[in-house]
Amino acid sequence: MADNKITFFGKCDGISVEQLIRYSRFNMNVKHFHNQYEIFYIIEGERQFFFDNKSYNAYAGDIAILDTNLVHTTCSISDEDKGYNRVILYIDYEKMCDFDKKYPGLNLVNYFHNNYGIYHLNEDQRIAFLNLYRDLRHELTKKNSGYQSRVEIATIYWLYKLLSLKHDSTQIHAVINSPKELSASNISAYLEANYTKELALDTISDELFMSKYYMCRIFKEYTGFTITEYVNTLRIKKATQILESSNLSISDVAAELGFESASYFERIFKKIMTVTPLKYRKTHQSVTIEHEELNTLDDSDYLD
Incomplete structure (x- = not known):
């Protein structure tokens, strides 16, 4: 069955x-x-x-x-x-x-x-x-x-x-059944407050007083996201708003959101939204994310 x-x-x-x-x-x-x-x-x-x-x-x-x-x-x-x-x-x-x-x-x-x-x-x-x-x-x-x-x-x-x-x-109301769930919530809050910055996993773990391994494992376990996936999702969500409401160049949007290059931004945007940033801007198309994975990259030392 x-x-x-x-x-x-x-x-x-x-x-x-x-x-x-x-x-x-x-x-x-x-x-x-x-x-x-x-x-x-x-x-x-x-x-x-x-x-x-x-x-x-x-x-x-x-x-x-x-x-x-x-x-x-x-x-x-x-x-x-x-x-x-x-x-x-x-x-x-x-x-x-x-x-x-x-x-x-x-x-x-x-x-x-x-x-x-x-x-x-x-x-x-x-x-x-x-x-x-x-x-x-x-x-x-x-x-x-x-x-x-x-x-x-x-x-x-x-x-x-x-x-x-x-x-x-x-x-x-939200449930916090264990210290692990509280840790996952704290990680998420930190990422939402800092996703436009250059984020190193070592820096995040130091800020939150967690080991890097524990932080990545707990966040994935309780949210379903890797840290990279969550940061990229937040960045692309913000990118759609900027593309719809401003005339900033693609390079400027990428820089504002913390991507190391416009080409990497375009690749991640297309992976998540199925269209390029330029096409999204031209069509203002509503696209639902329906991929098995938002990002095939593993968490590395830096989140691009």
């Missing part, structure tokens, strides 16, 4: 939905960010999410609300993990902006930016999301006349109900 099964996938006009069942323990090797909003609902099983330097445990009936361009990954909570069943609803950034134009009172882009996180749903909220999934699956399968409008209406109605989820008692 295969390790996983996609039981449904459908999309239209900036909205897509996927159900996937995994039958065994799984750690996500795709370290990514994307220009879509992601709503991840767990039907059965459990997952650990990592973002904003912290780990969050989520269980059946919980929902993860992820903002655009939020660097994140997921993994199994324990070695005894037997798999999980989840549904993900993706909404393109442009589609969410369109919703805000049509329904300005909702202010959805601002909501996702300020309220992303993991939430525990009550029974009514669980039923509401599963009903949304049922309706979207029906419309995207049958594709009868006017189905695009019905998909949009069903989605916007559920998003309206979603606004009741805010930073309150229903939000699941």
Whole structure:
């Protein structure tokens, strides 16, 4: 039997939905960010999410609300993990902006930016999301006349109900179960504060009072990233923002982000985003990172 099964996938006009069942323990090797909003609902099983330097445990009936361009990954909570069943609803950034134009009172882009996180749903909220999934699956399968409008209406109605989820008692807080997890969180915070600098592993380990070997091993174990991968991901995420909002040359962007050369920056950018920086700037294309590895290079003495 295969390790996983996609039981449904459908999309239209900036909205897509996927159900996937995994039958065994799984750690996500795709370290990514994307220009879509992601709503991840767990039907059965459990997952650990990592973002904003912290780990969050989520269980059946919980929902993860992820903002655009939020660097994140997921993994199994324990070695005894037997798999999980989840549904993900993706909404393109442009589609969410369109919703805000049509329904300005909702202010959805601002909501996702300020309220992303993991939430525990009550029974009514669980039923509401599963009903949304049922309706979207029906419309995207049958594709009868006017189905695009019905998909949009069903989605916007559920998003309206979603606004009741805010930073309150229903939000699941980060878990720090051990000194190792605290170390991983401290490493991540340091990298996010210093990723534009020339970073030597010896310097990082000295700053954080850890051995280089321990630091690299613990960070990979608890986040799914090598230190090089995480730094390059942060740099490329920032690069997309600079390319979209300024006329800085590629060389200047590379220098500003701490790359040793424009050619190395271009190579890493294309590896992660699948297009060159220049093409990205010209098209402003929204690209989801979907590689098995962001960077095939091992951690070396210096992070280029």
